[in-house]
Amino acid sequence: MDLSEGIATRRSVRGFKSTPVAQETLRKVLQLASCSPSYTNTQPWEVAVVSGARRDALSRILYDMASAGVPSSSETPVPALWPAELASRAGEHNARRFRVLEVERDDAAARNELRLLNYRFFGAPCVLFLFLDNTLSPWSVFDMGLFTQTLALAAHAQGLGTCLQASLTHYPDAVRDFLGLEKSKKLMLGISLGYPDPEAKLNGYQSSRVAVDNFVKWYS
Numbered sequence: 001m002d003l004s005e006g007i008a009t010r011r012s013v014r015g016f017k018s019t020p021v022a023q024e025t026l027r028k029v030l031q032l033a034s035c036s037p038s039y040t041n042t043q044p045w046e047v048a049v050v051s052g053a054r055r056d057a058l059s060r061i062l063y064d065m066a067s068a069g070v071p072s073s074s075e076t077p078v079p080a081l082w083p084a085e086l087a088s089r090a091g092e093h094n095a096r097r098f099r100v101l102e103v104e105r106d107d108a109a110a111r112n113e114l115r116l117l118n119y120r121f122f123g124a125p126c127v128l129f130l131f132l133d134n135t136l137s138p139w140s141v142f143d144m145g146l147f148t149q150t151l152a153l154a155a156h157a158q159g160l161g162t163c164l165q166a167s168l169t170h171y172p173d174a175v176r177d178f179l180g181l182e183k184s185k186k187l188m189l190g191i192s193l194g195y196p197d198p199e200a201k202l203n204g205y206q207s208s209r210v211a212v213d214n215f216v217k218w219y220s
């Protein structure tokens with residue numbers, strides 16, 4: 001796959017086949033992700049790959065917490081108020097997803113179902129959790145973003161789909177306890193990974209982008 005084509009055709013996948021992903025394939029994706037640049041080549045990313053019975057058990061723990069309404073204790077804050085333009089993009093994103101699912105916007109039960117799918121990892125056979133040491137600065141968060149995008153593209157090049165999920169950071173203590181990790185490892189992101197299910201309704205949704213001239217000022 002040509003690089004530009006790969007970048008343009010990657011999208012979040014929210015419906016996966018149950019087909020397992022070979023460890024060799026995962027290793028290749030992770031090796032490519034590790035080619036990402038980082039601040040003074042510090043390569044701060046730490047990754048837990050969870051599949052099989054342990055994936056099912058972790059999904060159950062997170063799903064039960066989310067469906068019981070346990071409030072998020074994500075270690076990455078969200079703004080109290082998004083700037084209006086960004087809030088409107090988020091609103092449009094949610095509205096379009098509901099349209100694809102043929103769900104009414106004010107249907108609270110359907111919205112909740114959609115939210116909870118995150119904790120089923122959208123059916124993916126594999127889920128990755130990304131951690132950073134909690135002494136690190138926003139530069140390392142920047143590095144983690146680069147690593148994440150490279151990983152998503154490398155997976156895409158292997159015919160795999162990914163969904164990057166802030167929702168999988170909502171219960172960091174539960175994830176760390178399950179994986180036997182120390183509190184000093186900050187949970188940055190969860191990524192569901194597997195082979196996309198073309199029949200899944202949610203995969204019919206494609207996000208939009210603002211035009212280049214909306215976010216660039218040219219100086220010459």
Ligand SMILES: Cc1cc2nc3c(=O)[nH]c(=O)nc-3n(C[C@H](O)[C@H](O)[C@H](O)COP(=O)(O)O)c2cc1C
Binds near residue numbers: 163164165166
């Ligand atoms: C940091 C981050 C967190 C995200 N969290 C979630 C999430 O919890 N659940 C979800 O379904 N999608 C999540 N997404 C996916 C975004 O909704 C998606 O990237 C965006 O709508 C653009 O669509 P695309 O990835 O298909 O191009 C997240 C993406 C990023 C970068």
